[in-house]
Amino acid sequence: MLRVVIVGATGRMGRTLVSCARQMSGLTVTGAIDRPDSPAIGRDVGELAGIGALGVTVGSKLAAVLDGADVVVDFSDPASTAGHLAACAAARVALLVGTTGLAPEIEQQAMQAAAHAPVLIAANTSLGVTLLTALVRECARLLPTDFDIEIVEAHHRHKKDAPSGTALALGRAAAEGRGIDFGQAAVAGRAGVAPRRSGEIGFAVVRGGDIVGEHDVIFAGTAEKITLSHQASDRAVFARGALEAARWLAAQPAGRYCMSDFISIKT
Numbered sequence: 001m002l003r004v005v006i007v008g009a010t011g012r013m014g015r016t017l018v019s020c021a022r023q024m025s026g027l028t029v030t031g032a033i034d035r036p037d038s039p040a041i042g043r044d045v046g047e048l049a050g051i052g053a054l055g056v057t058v059g060s061k062l063a064a065v066l067d068g069a070d071v072v073v074d075f076s077d078p079a080s081t082a083g084h085l086a087a088c089a090a091a092r093v094a095l096l097v098g099t100t101g102l103a104p105e106i107e108q109q110a111m112q113a114a115a116h117a118p119v120l121i122a123a124n125t126s127l128g129v130t131l132l133t134a135l136v137r138e139c140a141r142l143l144p145t146d147f148d149i150e151i152v153e154a155h156h157r158h159k160k161d162a163p164s165g166t167a168l169a170l171g172r173a174a175a176e177g178r179g180i181d182f183g184q185a186a187v188a189g190r191a192g193v194a195p196r197r198s199g200e201i202g203f204a205v206v207r208g209g210d211i212v213g214e215h216d217v218i219f220a221g222t223a224e225k226i227t228l229s230h231q232a233s234d235r236a237v238f239a240r241g242a243l244e245a246a247r248w249l250a251a252q253p254a255g256r257y258c259m260s261d262f263i264s265i266k267t
Contacts (some may be wrong), residue, residue, distance in 0.1 A: 002247055005031035005069045005093075007084060008076030009058055010040040010048050012235060013098065017073060018049035020239040027243060031065030032058045035077065049089035066091040071250040073242055078102045082109050089113035097121040098242050100165030114256040118249050122259045123165030129215070130259040132230045133173045136217050139228065140177025147173050147221040148196065154206035154214040163188055163203040164168045170217050171201045213238075 004021055008014040009032035032045035038058070042152060046054030059065060062072070062084055071094040078101045086109075088095040095113070100123055108118050111214050124130070140149065141214045151174075153167040163171075168186075175182035180199060188203045196202070206214075213232040232238065245262045 002027050002250060003030040003068060003070045004028065004243070004246060005033065005062070005065050005072045006045070007033040007062060007072060007074040007231045008099070009045050010034045010038060013075040013239065016047040016235045016239040017075065017242065018045055018054075019051050020236055021243055022046070022051050022054075024240070024243055027247070029056055030069055031052060031062075032056050033065065033076075034058050034060060035063050035080075036060040042170065062087045063091065066093050069093050071096065071246045073098070073246050075099055075242075078106075079104055085109050085119065087115040088119075089116040092117050092254075094118040094246070094252070095120070096125075096242060096246045096249055098125050098238070101161035102165075111256055113199065114254060117254050118252040118257060119255070120245060120249050120257040120259070120262070122242075122245070123169040123245065124213075125238045125245060125259065125261075126213075127233060127241050127263060128230050128232075128237070129166055130241075130263055132215070132217070132228055133170055134260065135228055136170050137173040137177040138161040139217075139219060140174040141179075143175075143219055143226070144221070145178065145199065147219040147226075148200070148202075149178075150202040150204065150220065152194070152204045152206070152216045154208070154211045156210050156212065157208050159207060162207065164205075164213070164215075166213065166215055167203055167205075170215060171203065174201055174217065183258075 006017050021029050045056050047060050073096050075098045077204045078099050113119050151167050154163045169224045172182045185201045188201045215230050217228045248262050
């Protein structure tokens, strides 16, 4: 039985993770963490997820629930990610981070933690998006450079980061396929009358309602257009993908991993 600790357990994704873990064989939730000022502290995480009591109360200190845990799944606050990496590295417990909006320096901290424990950071834990990312990279590599690349993403009104972590990951994949520097090519939002520069990777953002997640990558040429798309209609898609990846990650040696390692995509 895989023993899972969920960080951010009372958020939208956290509650979905708790519910999905209950439905998946071979998984059990042994710890639940939320921010220290959360009103959920001390309450049963199963009751908060609407699936009945699990006998696991919500706490605020990750280190306190790592003894005996096999893997931590973290969908919480990007400001807390560094601390979670350090705690899991010290306890030699695998960590899957699905939190988006991470600071650039997190990658260096992830590499340090990966010397002691398996670490996987994913902007999106959907298997479909993982495949989409590989397709975008290959499409960018094969198409002539006069095909303009634009990425359009839509999420619910409460999402804090924009463009989404998934959109940025798709943009990086396109830049890798083109062999260009993503930081120089990326343009988030357009205003005014400036014409589009050759080689740009543009981003457009939609926020509204309860949209779970939609991403379109447009390769626009002259008289033709290719669009690669992914739409998620249920948050459980990300939860199930994260939990299956966590099951795999817990069996790996210490190291830095990504979702494509999990599903073994070859492009």
